[in-house]
Amino acid sequence: MATIGFIGAGNMAEAIIKGLISKKVYSCDEINISDISDNRLDYMKSAYGINAFKYNNLVVSSSDMAVLAVKPQIAGEVLESLDDFPCDKPVISIAAGLKIKKITDLLGDIPVIRVMPNTPALVGWGAAGLFANKKGEKHLPDAQKIFSAIGEAFVLSSEEDMNIVTALSGSGPAYFFLFMEEMINAAVELGLDEKTASELTMQTALGAAMLAKHRSDAGEKPEDLRRKVASPGGTTEAALKELENNQLGAIVMLAVSRAKQRSEELSEV
Numbered sequence: 001m002a003t004i005g006f007i008g009a010g011n012m013a014e015a016i017i018k019g020l021i022s023k024k025v026y027s028c029d030e031i032n033i034s035d036i037s038d039n040r041l042d043y044m045k046s047a048y049g050i051n052a053f054k055y056n057n058l059v060v061s062s063s064d065m066a067v068l069a070v071k072p073q074i075a076g077e078v079l080e081s082l083d084d085f086p087c088d089k090p091v092i093s094i095a096a097g098l099k100i101k102k103i104t105d106l107l108g109d110i111p112v113i114r115v116m117p118n119t120p121a122l123v124g125w126g127a128a129g130l131f132a133n134k135k136g137e138k139h140l141p142d143a144q145k146i147f148s149a150i151g152e153a154f155v156l157s158s159e160e161d162m163n164i165v166t167a168l169s170g171s172g173p174a175y176f177f178l179f180m181e182e183m184i185n186a187a188v189e190l191g192l193d194e195k196t197a198s199e200l201t202m203q204t205a206l207g208a209a210m211l212a213k214h215r216s217d218a219g220e221k222p223e224d225l226r227r228k229v230a231s232p233g234g235t236t237e238a239a240l241k242e243l244e245n246n247q248l249g250a251i252v253m254l255a256v257s258r259a260k261q262r263s264e265e266l267s268e269v
């Protein structure tokens with residue numbers, strides 16, 4: 001699929017790039033990156049055999065599609081520094097909170113596709129929300145192809161929804177990792193060795209996610225599956241009561257709302 005260039009080659013760009021190479025969506029020589037850090041460029045070049053550039057402008061001019069993958073706080077200054085941006089070159093922005101309007105204010109009336117990916121893209125299990133401006137709509141199939149190759153891609157009906165998607169699936173992997181960390185800690189504190197605790201936790205998380213995904217086709221929801229684990233008067237019921245009594249639902253609501261609010265705040269920087 002022609003060439004793709006990443007402005008900023010950090011954690012999320014690496015997850016996408018590794019996914020794209022392993023799924024053969026792009027070959028290594030069709031992927032360009034730029035980054036402020038020479039060490040990072042050297043690492044990415046040697047790890048993936050892709051083309052590394054010191055200057056963001058060179059990545060734009062060498063690529064058919066540009067992916068903006070720097071932190072939202074510096075996205076404005078990075079965009080301002082891109083000279084004479086071609087009016088027909090599509091930009092995929094993965095920066096949390098960064099609105100399409102800010103991008104077109106700085107680069108002109110160009111095709112823009114906002115995407116909120118997540119790091120499981122690294123292993124082909126990403127989840128991404130996409131929204132394009134009018135000019136970007138014709139590039140949406142290409143963007144969907146890219147993000148479906150490394151997971152699942154969902155086109156959103158409004159740009160506003162991007163803040164919720166950011167709080168849900170963009171940040172979401174971290175919530176599950178924290179839950180896994182806490183499960184491992186609990187098992188270790190109760191006397192299990194760390195390796196066994198860690199492997200059992202990971203396999204359980206994977207199994208639960210796979211089961212939920214498979215059974216959703218048959219109309220079964222996570223709450224139905226939860227009930228099948230919790231035998232009346234059994235161990236799971238005892239544990240779930242503790243989670244409920246300690247307001248797990250309210251804590252999750254608070255966390256996801258705060259992430260959404262932070263995404264909205266990042267639109268203002």
Ligand SMILES: NC(=O)C1=CN([C@@H]2O[C@H](COP(=O)(O)OP(=O)(O)OC[C@H]3O[C@@H](n4cnc5c(N)ncnc54)[C@H](OP(=O)(O)O)[C@@H]3O)[C@@H](O)[C@H]2O)C=CC1
Nearest residue numbers: 008009010011012035036037069070071072094095096117
């Ligand atoms: N991490 C995640 O799970 C997700 C992140 N995102 C979004 O992806 C974007 C990148 O996040 P993430 O990969 O985590 O962040 P990182 O900090 O890991 O990556 C950003 C990279 O850009 C580099 N950089 C800094 N300034 C410039 C510049 N002027 N020109 C070119 N490169 C520069 C940084 O270098 P240095 O570190 O030296 O400053 C760093 O290597 C963010 O906008 C974030 O909102 C979206 C979904 C999920």
Ligand SMILES: O=C(O)[C@@H]1CCC=N1
Nearest residue numbers: 096166169170171172
């Ligand atoms: O934490 C962040 O701001 C980024 C966006 C979603 C995941 N990581």
